[in-house]
Amino acid sequence: xxxxxxxxxxxxxxxxxxxxxxxxxxxxxxxxxxxxxxxxxxxxxxxxxxxxxxxxxxxxxxxxxxxxxxxxxxxxxxxxxxxxxxxxxxxxxxxxxxxxxxxxxxxxxxxxxxxxxxxxxxxxxxxxxxxxxxxxxxxxxxxxxxxxxxxxxxxxxxxxxxxxxxxxxxxxxxxxxxxxxxxxxxxxxxxxxxxxxxxxxxxxxxxxxxxxxxxxxxxxxxxxxxxxxxxxxxxxxxxxxxxx
Amino acid sequence: xxxxxxxxxxxxxxxxxxxxxxxxxxxxxxxxxxxxxxxxxxxxxxxxxxxxxxxxxxxxxxxxxxxxxxxxxxxxxxxxxxxxxxxxxxxxxxxxxxxxxxxxxxxxxxxxxxxxxxxxxxxxxxxxxxxxxxxxxxxxxxxxxxxxxxxxxxxxxxxxxxxxxxxxxxxxxxxxxxxxxxxxxxxxxxxxxxxxxxxxxxxxxxxxxxxxxxxxxxxxxxxxxxxxxxxxxxxxxxxxxxxx
Numbered sequence: 397x398x399x400x401x402x403x404x405x406x407x408x409x410x411x412x413x414x415x416x417x418x419x420x421x422x423x424x425x426x427x428x429x430x431x432x433x434x435x436x437x438x439x440x441x442x443x444x445x446x447x448x449x450x451x452x453x454x455x456x457x458x459x460x461x462x463x464x465x466x467x468x469x470x471x472x473x474x475x476x477x478x479x480x481x482x483x484x485x486x487x488x489x490x491x492x493x494x495x496x497x498x499x500x501x502x503x504x505x506x507x508x509x510x511x512x513x514x515x516x517x518x519x520x521x522x523x524x525x526x527x528x529x530x531x532x533x534x535x536x537x538x539x540x541x542x543x544x545x546x547x548x549x550x551x552x553x554x555x556x557x558x559x560x561x562x563x564x565x566x567x568x569x570x571x572x573x574x575x576x577x578x579x580x581x582x583x584x585x586x587x588x589x590x591x592x593x594x595x596x597x598x599x600x601x602x603x604x605x606x607x608x609x610x611x612x613x614x615x616x617x618x619x620x621x622x623x624x625x626x627x628x629x630x631x632x633x634x635x636x637x638x639x640x
Numbered sequence: 641x642x643x644x645x646x647x648x649x650x651x652x653x654x655x656x657x658x659x660x661x662x663x664x665x666x667x668x669x670x671x672x673x674x675x676x677x678x679x680x681x682x683x684x685x686x687x688x689x690x691x692x693x694x695x696x697x698x699x700x701x702x703x704x705x706x707x708x709x710x711x712x713x714x715x716x717x718x719x720x721x722x723x724x725x726x727x728x729x730x731x732x733x734x735x736x737x738x739x740x741x742x743x744x745x746x747x748x749x750x751x752x753x754x755x756x757x758x759x760x761x762x763x764x765x766x767x768x769x770x771x772x773x774x775x776x777x778x779x780x781x782x783x784x785x786x787x788x789x790x791x792x793x794x795x796x797x798x799x800x801x802x803x804x805x806x807x808x809x810x811x812x813x814x815x816x817x818x819x820x821x822x823x824x825x826x827x828x829x830x831x832x833x834x835x836x837x838x839x840x841x842x843x844x845x846x847x848x849x850x851x852x853x854x855x856x857x858x859x860x861x862x863x864x865x866x867x868x869x870x871x872x873x874x875x876x877x878x879x880x881x882x883x884x
Contacts, residue, residue, distance in 0.1 A: 420783075421790070423780060423782070423783040424779045424783055424784065424786060424790075425779065449785070450785075451783060481812060483814055484814075485813055485814065485816070485866070485867065486811075487810070487811050488809070488811070489810075490806055490807075492801070492808065493808035493809055530812075532806075533797075534800070534801055534804055535668045535669065535797075536667060536669060536800065538667070539664075539695060541693070545790075546665070546668075546789075546793055549790055549794070550797055553794055553797075557778055560778055562776075562778035563734075564733065564734050564737035565732070565734075565737055566731070566732045567729075567730075568728065568732050569729055570727055570728075572729070622729070623729060
């Protein structure tokens with residue numbers, strides 16, 4: 397568990413199911429600190445637990461507050477998530493930019509929290525004005541309304557990405573390994589010899605071009621030792637079992 | 641609508657509600673091309689339409705196929721989303737990296753599609769092996785299972801971000817504008833004069849430090865003209881109505 401993390405603060409959530417789904421989204425993103433301001437329904441109801449889909453420990457450890465002011469009292473940097481511009485004079489950051497800022501802040505022991513409003517209305521202006529900045533998730537302006545848990549998921553995802561720095565591209569070879577170029581060239585030579593022994597391939601005017609295409613095909617895609625063996629087998633199979 | 645966009649391909653989705661929620665998530669991300677391979681339930685049922693929350697036009701224009709092969713036939717670059725490593729020799733990309741690659745590919749008129757598997761099992765290996773690459777969304781390994789629509793949302797979000805390049809940080813001033821430095825300094829001078837006229841502030845040994853703190857407070861947060869007027873009013877109010 398990443399110890400320095402922002403608190404997720406749901407202000408007056410209406411449906412227990414959405415609180416449960418939020419817990420699930422939080423756990424997806426390695427976020428465990430949930431605060432609830434005046435939830436309308438019981439966040440430990442069966443519905444909530446079922447919707448959390450295995451993240452009930454987040455629901456169980458959630459802190460409950462009577463006001464947003466109390467919920468943010470021990471924190472130092474607060475973000476308010478809104479789907480639309482408000483009549484507020486405030487910096488508006490993308491989820492990505494805010495995640496970067498929060499990561500920096502948390503590293504400097506500045507405690508952060510993110511406010512999410514009630515499902516139907518979003519945050520009240522009285523809550524937004526408590527925040528240092530607004531997070532606006534860049535979404536299709538024709539359809540930017542998100543389910544509460546999805547808003548938490550996107551903000552949490554941007555934060556989590558920065559904590560783990562997953563490699564952008566991996567080549568998974570499982571139990572086998574990449575073939576070195578000697579083995580790939582040996583295979584290509586074997587393939588070409590087989591072709592040369594087939595009918596009039598050696599004399600074909602297309603031979604040179606075909607060999608180049610063949611080499612491009614099989615060098616472009618990083619063959620593994622296991623795959624080379626499969627290819628040897630297939631060529632032999634084709635070569636031995638001529639059609640009638 | 642962004643004309644060059646990847647197709648979202650749901651392979652054997654189980655619940656109509658999830659197809660509806662997927663349509664909603666797609667529309668959030670400006671994605672309109674939905675393909676369904678053997679959906680178990682009717683994707684135009686009331687449940688599906690309600691879950692799409694205003695994105696029913698995506699459901700109505702969805703194309704239905706009998707096999708993944710048919711669903712990808714007219715496309716050139718296919719991604720398979722998986723939550724866990726498979727016994728597949730294949731590049732594995734983050735959602736972010738794949739979104740960048742797809743953006744480039746689409747600009748070069750390479751048609752792209754993204755496969756999402758059934759809710760309970762995820763994609764079958766027979767589908768994964770049809771893809772050029774795997775997308776693995778970097779999530780908490782202790783809890784990486786996502787709802788179908790949430791997986792679509794995260795992949796779609798990464799793609800959409802690259803299409804619009806929303807400004808990372810905006811300072812919203814609405815109907816007012818930022819005060820220029822002359823006006824801010826005039827205000828600070830006014831404030832300091834008021835203070836100097838208060839009791840023994842002018843002689844205080846803390847005066848210099850307090851003036852510097854005051855200037856830092858009010859220059860750090862980009863005051864607008866409207867806010868300057870509010871501050872003038874507040875200072876006058878405080879100054880005129882001394883406590884008894």
